[in-house]
Amino acid sequence: MKSFAAVFKALSDESRLRIISLLFFSGELCVCDIEEVMGCTQTKVSRHLAYLRKAGLVDDRRQGLWMLYSIASPPTGEQKKTLDFLASVLRSNEVARRDAERLAGRIRKGCCATYAVLKPGARPAAFELTSR
Secondary structure, three states: OHHHHHHHHHOOOHHHHHHHHHHHHHOOEEHHHHHHHHOOOHHHHHHHHHHHHHOOOEEEEEEOOEEEEEEOOOOOHHHHHHHHHHHHHHOOOHHHHHHHHHHHHHHHHOOOOOHHHHOOOOOOOOOOOOOO
């Protein structure tokens, strides 16, 4: 029950919800892309990512100079259901949609960790911009 409560505590902050939403949309991002889209400092984004990682919601990996973040594979069925529900709710959230549009524009322009460089042929899988 404690780990389940930790997930909800981690999701109780607007900035962390926005970061989760961006990761649903992109699959994987570096800190500088998140900070650019959200208009936050690197310190603030890193602090929120650490909180999400501690709650088991985010994984990280090093790729050359970049530290890349992605949604963690849920360890339990409860967490998977929670993340699936959250992804479906965020698809229709206006702030999440604006963030996703800003990120899509950044990806088209060649953001720090573009799909073409890091994952040839990769596409955002969990979150699509669709009309309501």
